[in-house]
Amino acid sequence: MEQYGMSFGFREPYQVLVDSEIIKDADKFKMDLVGGLERTLHGQVKPMITQCSMRHLYAAASEPGVSYLIDKAKTYERRRCDHRPEDFPEPLSNKECLASVVDPKGNKTNKHCYVIASQDLELRKHMRGVMGVPLVYINRSVMIMEPMASATAQNRAREERGKFRAGLKRGSGSLKRKRDDEEGEKDGEEAGDDDAAPKKKWKAKGPKQPNPLAVKKAKKKPEDGTSAAAAGKESKKGPATEGSGLDASEPGTKRKRRRKHSKPVGETESVAAVPVAVAVDDE
Numbered sequence: 001m002e003q004y005g006m007s008f009g010f011r012e013p014y015q016v017l018v019d020s021e022i023i024k025d026a027d028k029f030k031m032d033l034v035g036g037l038e039r040t041l042h043g044q045v046k047p048m049i050t051q052c053s054m055r056h057l058y059a060a061a062s063e064p065g066v067s068y069l070i071d072k073a074k075t076y077e078r079r080r081c082d083h084r085p086e087d088f089p090e091p092l093s094n095k096e097c098l099a100s101v102v103d104p105k106g107n108k109t110n111k112h113c114y115v116i117a118s119q120d121l122e123l124r125k126h127m128r129g130v131m132g133v134p135l136v137y138i139n140r141s142v143m144i145m146e147p148m149a150s151a152t153a154q155n156r157a158r159e160e161r162g163k164f165r166a167g168l169k170r171g172s173g174s175l176k177r178k179r180d181d182e183e184g185e186k187d188g189e190e191a192g193d194d195d196a197a198p199k200k201k202w203k204a205k206g207p208k209q210p211n212p213l214a215v216k217k218a219k220k221k222p223e224d225g226t227s228a229a230a231a232g233k234e235s236k237k238g239p240a241t242e243g244s245g246l247d248a249s250e251p252g253t254k255r256k257r258r259r260k261h262s263k264p265v266g267e268t269e270s271v272a273a274v275p276v277a278v279a280v281d282d283e
């Protein structure tokens with residue numbers, strides 16, 4: 001019940017809707033129903049019985065011992081289900097009646113935090129589909145509370161995960177940062193999208209842009225050509241200086257031969273090297 005308290009706000013005294021059959025079975029097994037419920041639920045209970053369940057007991061009044069049970073049931077709080085005899089000549093089944101009392105709108109919630117104590121298998125099966133309904137029954141003189149139903153457990157797990165995430169968000173800034181980063185990324189993506197439209201425009205303009213680039217390249221090529229031509233001139237000059245250098249000294253002739261070999265590989269290198277050699281010679 002601690003779990004139901006934390007997850008669904010169950011508080012003592014727990015409101016337990018007992019059906020007519022569990023009252024009879026408790027008596028059959030000589031059990032104290034309310035005492036058993038308090039031991040099973042680990043807390044104070046407020047036993048309640050619907051008008052329909054009460055009518056089932058009255059209908060069985062002729063059976064031995066039932067009149068005593070009726071007197072006992074009269075001490076329980078009567079839960080008005082509004083299934084009045086004038087509208088319902090026959091009382092609703094425990095299943096139909098309790099289902100309508102626990103979840104009148106059929107939205108699978110147990111708004112009033114009822115515990116169901118019923119011997120009706122179908123009723124308990126139905127209630128497992130409603131969130132947060134503790135289910136109690138008697139099996140061979142033993143009162144049993146069903147494990148939290150899967151729908152309830154799943155909801156509880158979901159809530160706990162939510163709390164865990166909330167705690168993480170509050171606790172550490174790193175997640176916030178991550179979140180901010182994610183938002184930043186989103187912003188970036190959005191910005192990217194904004195850029196994407198201009199990019200499309202750029203693509204549209206694209207054919208025009210490559211032309212200027214091509215023009216520049218064309219300019220560069222002529223420049224390269226002129227530089228190459230200049231290099232050629234230099235290279236032409238080079239041999240002249242070389243020639244002068246070579247004329248100055250005999251070792252130069254050997255260099256000249258080497259440079260002639262090296263010229264095809266890279267003229268500018270030889271050109272650069274030669275004036276230095278010449279300068280050295282001049283000094």
Ligand SMILES: [Zn+2]
Nearest residue numbers: 052081083097
């Ligand atoms: Zn009813």
